[in-house]
Amino acid sequence: MSWPLGAFVIFAVALAGGFAWYERGKPDARVVALVGVLAAFAALGRIAFAPLPNVKPTTDIVLIAGYALGGAPGFVVGALAGLTSNFFFGQGPWTPWQMAAWGATGMIGAGLARITRGRLGRWPLALVCAIVGYAFAAIQDVGDWVTYSDHSLRQLGVYVGKGVGFDFVHAAGCLVFALAFGPALLRSIARFALRLSVAWRTLDGAAAPCVIALACGLAVLQLAPGARAAGSPSGYLRSAQNGDGGLGGTPGQSSSPLFSGWAALGLASAGQNPAGVRRGGSSLLDYVRHSPTSDPGSLERTILVLRAAGAPAGGLVGTLQAEIRGNGSVSDQVNLTAFAVLALHSAGAPVSANTTGWLAGQENRDGGFSFATRGGSSDVDDTGAALEALRSGGHAVAFIRSQQNSDGGFPAQPGGPSNAQSTAWAVQGLIAAGAGLGGLPHGSPLDYLRSLIAADGHVQYSHSSDQTPVWVTGQALMALEQKPLPLSPSAGGHGRGRGSAGGGRARGAGAAAPRHARRRAGVAHVPVLVQRLATDAGLLTALALAPVQQ
Numbered sequence: 001m002s003w004p005l006g007a008f009v010i011f012a013v014a015l016a017g018g019f020a021w022y023e024r025g026k027p028d029a030r031v032v033a034l035v036g037v038l039a040a041f042a043a044l045g046r047i048a049f050a051p052l053p054n055v056k057p058t059t060d061i062v063l064i065a066g067y068a069l070g071g072a073p074g075f076v077v078g079a080l081a082g083l084t085s086n087f088f089f090g091q092g093p094w095t096p097w098q099m100a101a102w103g104a105t106g107m108i109g110a111g112l113a114r115i116t117r118g119r120l121g122r123w124p125l126a127l128v129c130a131i132v133g134y135a136f137a138a139i140q141d142v143g144d145w146v147t148y149s150d151h152s153l154r155q156l157g158v159y160v161g162k163g164v165g166f167d168f169v170h171a172a173g174c175l176v177f178a179l180a181f182g183p184a185l186l187r188s189i190a191r192f193a194l195r196l197s198v199a200w201r202t203l204d205g206a207a208a209p210c211v212i213a214l215a216c217g218l219a220v221l222q223l224a225p226g227a228r229a230a231g232s233p234s235g236y237l238r239s240a241q242n243g244d245g246g247l248g249g250t251p252g253q254s255s256s257p258l259f260s261g262w263a264a265l266g267l268a269s270a271g272q273n274p275a276g277v278r279r280g281g282s283s284l285l286d287y288v289r290h291s292p293t294s295d296p297g298s299l300e301r302t303i304l305v306l307r308a309a310g311a312p313a314g315g316l317v318g319t320l321q322a323e324i325r326g327n328g329s330v331s332d333q334v335n336l337t338a339f340a341v342l343a344l345h346s347a348g349a350p351v352s353a354n355t356t357g358w359l360a361g362q363e364n365r366d367g368g369f370s371f372a373t374r375g376g377s378s379d380v381d382d383t384g385a386a387l388e389a390l391r392s393g394g395h396a397v398a399f400i401r402s403q404q405n406s407d408g409g410f411p412a413q414p415g416g417p418s419n420a421q422s423t424a425w426a427v428q429g430l431i432a433a434g435a436g437l438g439g440l441p442h443g444s445p446l447d448y449l450r451s452l453i454a455a456d457g458h459v460q461y462s463h464s465s466d467q468t469p470v471w472v473t474g475q476a477l478m479a480l481e482q483k484p485l486p487l488s489p490s491a492g493g494h495g496r497g498r499g500s501a502g503g504g505r506a507r508g509a510g511a512a513a514p515r516h517a518r519r520r521a522g523v524a525h526v527p528v529l530v531q532r533l534a535t536d537a538g539l540l541t542a543l544a545l546a547p548v549q550q
Contacts, residue, residue: 074106231457
């Protein structure tokens with residue numbers, strides 16, 4: 001019995017919604033969609049490798065999903081993968097055993113994330129996948145014994161013994177698949193999940209009326225022109241700092257090394273040393289310095305932050321150099337290799353011609369670079385990063401220039417809408433390559449970035465979307481300051497750079513920039529205004545209904 005492939009996704013999303021609702025309580029629809037799509041991906045991975053007996057990537061996908069998203073989502077991905085794929089292979093008494101075993105696999109992934117604190121390299125991850133893969137197959141042997149035998153211990157030995165070779169085949173396949181795509185899939189899921197993270201707090205009955213009144217006041221202030229003093233990107237980042245020294249995706253969220261690292265680089269570009277950005281006795285540099293560097297990306301970002309603050313990188317440089325393969329790349333990825341070059345340059349460490357040669361050789365025919373290797377779809381972000389690392393590139397410069405949209409910004413993918421982060425990488429790449437920002441077909445991209453600066457100083461992702469403002473603001477601030485990576489060490493711990501509140505020229509996005517941006521943007525800002533009003537209305541509704549939900 002088989003289903004159309006599209007039905008897998010629809011069915012998985014529907015069931016995942018029920019589980020995710022139970023665990024999270026009214027989750028973002030995109031979270032439900034992510035869980036459903038991963039379940040469908042795991043099921044289709046099993047179907048795609050049907051000609052190879054017991055060689056399937058499903059176990060790896062489920063374990064990594066649990067590792068990145070948590071126990072309940074991991075269980076949902078695994079259980080749904082077993083159920084939906086059997087509409088192709090055939091339903092039977094084996095289906096509950098497969099659902100339970102793959103569901104447990106997702107929960108094991110979540111437990112592994114807790115034990116390792118998110119620090120697990122390629123080989124350890126692959127070995128765990130192999131062990132869990134063998135265990136999954138062994139559980140199926142036990143299921144066959146329960147279903148088809150007389151339940152004697154002798155028959156159990158027969159079933160398990162006959163399945164040893166078959167089980168090892170599954171474990172070997174899990175090992176190979178995890179080595180091939182495990183870290184990349186983990187980073188992709190984690191990156192997407194970070195953009196969707198939302199923290200809810202329950203209010204007691206006495207506090208609710210006060211907060212509702214405050215929210216009403218904020219809504220009125222938001223509609224009143226000039227009622228609030230305009231902020232700056234650097235001022236916004238400083239105000240978002242937590243007591244542990246780090247920053248979350250938005251003010252008030254738990255600190256994250258990813259968001260903290262980019263905020264530190266943004267502030268350093270504005271002349272504010274991360275060592276001097278403090279709250280609660282801890283500095284931003286302290287938080288970044290003591291954050292885990294379990295993957296090349298976090299390792300490279302940490303080195304860039306340490307050197308931008310004038311702090312030594314210590315043994316991190318040697319650890320990064322050990323990540324460079326014989327062909328000169330880091331994990332055969334343009335993105336990671338480009339940032340390795342930037343990190344090594346920042347630390348004054350040598351960069352081999354093998355590495356720069358590999359990176360330059362990944363340029364596509366259109367002049368752009370993809371996330372991974374030559375032949376992939378070219379995008380603005382990775383092309384900009386490659387230009388920062390190579391400091392030259394005529395065809396790559398031409399590719400970026402050709403991608404500018406009529407609003408002055410740049411898209412993540414050719415033909416897409418403009419966004420702040422892609423625009424920032426385009427600006428950084430053009431400046432690093434010596435091409436500058438003059439002569440672009442649709443004006444200066446800095447004007448587009450300024451048009452996204454909100455009244456509190458944060459940079460919106462686009463004119464129609466406002467997400468992970470700390471991350472977006474940190475990256476956009478480097479472009480507004482026109483300082484490509486690697487950054488020179490910041491001089492002062494509390495210096496007020498050109499982009500800091502109250503100082504500098506217009507391109508530093510000072511106090512007048514948001515008003516100037518709104519005049520230039522015109523009706524383009526109407527969707528953001530509507531979005532803000534909707535947010536305020538949603539907040540009031542949630543606060544009003546909080547006592548009912550309790």
